[in-house]
Amino acid sequence: MSAPCVFIAGTDTGIGKTHASVTLMYALREHGLRVAGMKPVASGCDETADGRRNADALALQAAGSPMPAYAKVNPVALRAPVSPHLAAEEEGVVIDLEALYAGYQELTSRYESVVVEGVGGWMVPLGDELMAGELARRFELPVILVVGLRLGCLNHALLSARAIQADGARLLGWVGNRIDPHMDMVDANVRTLQRMMPVPCLGELPHGESPLSAARHISAAAEAVIAAAKA
Template identity: 50%
Template structure:
């Protein structure tokens, strides 16, 4: 598994903060002196511009990357319809190619020390007939970081997602708690429950932010992933 080349960022659901965590992790790695490229292979909800379809999250990832990359290398499959990606791909008659994404990942891996890949939607998202997001992660051979959107129901969502990741034969490197609901009751108790139930380490806890920045989110990680594998990840104290 490519522990030294990057991570795949997935989430408990749409809107849990995958992009914010992706940008924050990229910033944190860059602060450690590593060159970092970002890849968002699939994005639904793009806007048609004179240059073509552009997705706001993918544009942020492109801007955060150390190396200058054409948009198509950051987001090879962009769809205008803001619907499930396999439905958007079918509607716009542009099927998602896992081999194309793999080729782009290999190319970026040769240019940067680390490549951070952001998924789409939640974990078990279909990408085509008989193909789901875990198939892509398996092909890229990357460890997974799970973004937990802290809201009512997140414990169930998190444990089910963790079970599915491990059941797919993939490595869960850790999880990040993201406070997306400032009015959520028992926030600390939910974090403590997740810490006690999740076998993977908590890599950081992100407070609620009206306008999160890569720098602010990056500071929420306990330690950056070190230059060698997972040695630099330490389990967060959930007090």
């Protein structure tokens, strides 16, 4: 049996991967697991007295039980708030997949469950020959896709699911995140996704609810991660 770990992919940037990741961490913690979050690569980091810090990575760090060191959560912290391959190029940094994998293995040696958040969407480049989705494949992690519920989400979700599966990753399911409280016909869009997506819906996150409170909405996602580890 493998550890109940998972990769969180998104249909785009700004659709709530971090919110979903932290919420899932709390849902996994309710099963009595020691859980850590990891964002291997983050662009858009602020310079602080303690070094570079990324808001998403800080949220993942804070949700850890017990809380890990920041460098373990976010080993590659890039300054510019642009695509990571451009931010890395600007700094002369080459993102090393094997180094990131070693960092992931270190976390799994200390925690029973690790939630790994991607950067941007599945096909975001990390370098000339490295895409964000390769993290999930190298870490040998099943994937949950976060669908930001806003205009255009049907196309983004269906294309992302197709790409994830075409790349040979195991897609466990998807989670809807109501990022646009004014989206027209949101329930009809969710029903369309439930019919057309190749994997089940594992929960839906309401707009404006804290991760701790919202954990109950994605209990099915936590159960799917645990079941996948036992398979």
